[in-house]
C-alpha cells in the first residue's frame with residue numbers, strides 16, 4: 482500500500498488506542514481490518530472481512546464495533562432491494578482526514594483550556610505527592626500539603642505556557 486502520511490498517522494493512532502483500551506492483539510487486528518477496508522475502497526460486510534482476513538467473524542465484529550464507538554471506522558446501512566438491508570463497513574481517505582481534523586480540534590481545545598487555567602490562576606504543587614492546589618487552597622492549608630505536610634511550591638506557569646502555546650501553534654499549522 483502507498484505510504485500516505487495521514488493514513489500512516491491514523492493507523493498508528495488506532496493501533497495504540499486499541500492496544501491501550503483492549504490489548505495488543507486487538508490493536509494489530511484493528512489495523513489489519515482497516516488496511517483491508519482501505520485496499521478494497523468500498524463497503525464490506527463483517528462476514529466478508531472475516532473471509533478476507535481468515536479471522537473469526539465474532540472477533541472481527543468485536544473489533545469493528547469497538548472502533549465504531551470511537552469513530553475510527555465508517556458504518557452504513559445498505560438496501561440491496563426495498564425489503565432487505567444490511568450493514569457494511571468502510572474506510573477511505575476522506576473519512577481519515579475528517580477524523581484527524583476533529584481529533585486535532587479536540588486536542589487543541591483541551592490545550593487551550595489548560596493554558597487558560599494556567600494563565601488565570603496561581604497553582605501550587607506538593608513536591609512529595611504531586612497534588613496540585615489553587616492559591617485559595619494553598620492559603621487554606623497554610624501552604625502545606627494536608628496529606629503529607631510538605632511545604633507547597635508555586636508552579637512555574639510561564640515555561641509551561643510558552644510550551645503549550647508552541648504546541649497549539651504547530652497543531653494549527655497542520656490543519
Ligand SMILES: [Zn+2]
Nearest residue numbers: 607610626629
Ligand atoms: Zn503532598
